[in-house]
Amino acid sequence: MRKVRFDVRPWGDGPVPACELLPHIDNVSLVDLVSGFEHASGYDAPGAYAGIVLDHFNFGDLTAYLMGRTESAYWAKRGVIALLGCDCGEVGCWPLEASVLIDDDLVTWRGFVQPHRPDRDYGSFGPFTFRRNQYERAVREAAALTFSS
Template sequence: MRFDVRPWDGSPGAARELVPLVDGVSLVELVAGFERAAGFDVPGAYAGLVLEHSRFGELTGYLAGAPESSYRAGQGGIALLGCDCGEVGCWPLQARVVVDSAHVTWLGFAQPFRPRRDYSGFGPFVFRREQYERAAREAAGHGPDTGPPALARA
């Protein structure tokens, strides 16, 4: 598990895009394959989260699903991906984030603009908590052993 932070449009000085990688594969690619196989309309119209385009609050807390920092708080999840246009609210892929003493789990995936889509066959994705925390700190611009305190347990 890691989060790749790269220029949004590929040029130096561009906004930064955060793309989750699961076993080295982009979450964008994983969900696009799932949606194509399921026959969903508009499959894979996702991109990473463009960090300068949205207010996520403190990034490590957001990635842990902290309610006070969650995009679209109160909807039971966070956006892990946004639209390929760069606007997270246009076409988000949402999931619940559950943190326990040893693991962080992404589950309950949903596309809020297609509420009848069934993502029950997608995920859950379970990560070692220590690895997830390190990846979140690095994505937030902190070194692997610095930055905000560890994620809170659910």
């Protein structure tokens, strides 16, 4: 079983940095995991990701969003959420998206896609499954940090 955490950290080099939410799986950032996968697959522009820059993205309630219950018509219609955005800070520019599946005991990220490269096959990237109580705790901790930032 995997463990997830969401680091909340400063992003950008302006006088007041923005706030970035960066998922980690088993203490490895999702950016590093997907970058390694994309390099090994020979994809163009591999790993050009950052976490979600919260100041640049209207995700609604963060807890609901990370649980896959997005309020955004765009994300809800597609049945996915962006777990990463572009290294420029804009989610829509270069997102890494996945479905969030929840059952009584587990949360799974699966079906990863890069919507700007629909021919890419992420079938062997993931799925990543977490114990639901550990995932929900990590989400609550991240949400608490974003409110205090």
